[in-house]
Amino acid sequence: NAGVTQTPKFRILKIGQSMTLQCTQDMNHNYMYWYRQDPGMGLKLIYYSVGAGITDKGEVPNGYNVSRSTTEDFPLRLELAAPSQTSVYFCASSRPGGADREKLFFGSGTQLSVL
Amino acid sequence: AQSVAQPEDQVNVAEGNPLTVKCTYSVSGNPYLFWYVQYPNRGLQFLLKYITGDNLVKGSYGFEAEFNKSQTSFHLKKPSALVSDSALYFCAVRDMGRDDKIIFGKGTRLHILP
Numbered sequence A: 001n002a003g004v005t006q007t008p009k010f011r012i013l014k015i016g017q018s019m020t021l022q023c024t025q026d027m028n029h030n031y032m033y034w035y036r037q038d039p040g041m042g043l044k045l046i047y048y049s050v051g052a053g054i055t056d057k058g059e060v061p062n063g064y065n066v067s068r069s070t071t072e073d074f075p076l077r078l079e080l081a082a083p084s085q086t087s088v089y090f091c092a093s094s095r096p097g098g099a100d101r102e103k104l105f106f107g108s109g110t111q112l113s114v115l
Numbered sequence B: 001a002q003s004v005a006q007p008e009d010q011v012n013v014a015e016g017n018p019l020t021v022k023c024t025y026s027v028s029g030n031p032y033l034f035w036y037v038q039y040p041n042r043g044l045q046f047l048l049k050y051i052t053g054d055n056l057v058k059g060s061y062g063f064e065a066e067f068n069k070s071q072t073s074f075h076l077k078k079p080s081a082l083v084s085d086s087a088l089y090f091c092a093v094r095d096m097g098r099d100d101k102i103i104f105g106k107g108t109r110l111h112i113l114p
Helices: none
Strands: A004-007 A010-013 A019-025 A031-038 A042-051 A054-057 A064-066 A076-078 A087-094 A110-114 B003-005 B010-014 B019-021 B024-026 B031-038 B044-050 B056-058 B064-068 B073-078 B087-095 B102-104 B108-113
Touching (some): A019 A031, A019 A087, A019 A110, A042 A064, A042 B087, B003 B087, B003 B102, B010 B019, B019 B108, B031 B064, B031 B073, B044 B056, B044 B064, B073 B087
Parallel strands (some): A010 A110, B010 B108
Antiparallel strands (some): A004 A019, A019 A076, A042 A054, A064 A076, B003 B024, B031 B044, B031 B087, B056 B064, B064 B073, B087 B102, B087 B108
């Protein structure tokens, strides 16, 4: 059982480049989230989705885009990378019912540096 | 908008002593409250949650938390700390009266001293 899988684990980008952080889950979870973690700042919500075809902005959406064409996948797109986007990115998923109701399952993270 | 405050950047506790990591929240409706832990160079792990029912919630690794509606708090506690409890702890909240966002606090680093 893979859970939440994020790729790549590490990436270095040059300013102005674009990339997509991949996130996929095999638990048939409705809800998916993208967070970024900066030292001393905790986790900030970038975007989230409550189901295929539905996405919404979180606390810090500027500079990012998402799509949710399937239940399993929730990719995060950086169009014009900036040094301020250097961070560790976590994808998470959850479901609204059952014993694990509302519990977030996290991927292992993507460490991104923009130079 | 919902918010979470963890007022302490760091908490130091001697091994064997009780520990408390503080969390307060602000929501417009009823809260769902969570604690997560991050060990060094590892991802985030779920500890416990409050959704409804008993105000005292028991979770993984001997941790518990008490939901206090009047003080809008959800402090994490453990009766006897272990050195292996040293980690970064995050409190999180979902505002059921508003939307499906889950917002995290900035984290509290817990050091258990041998």
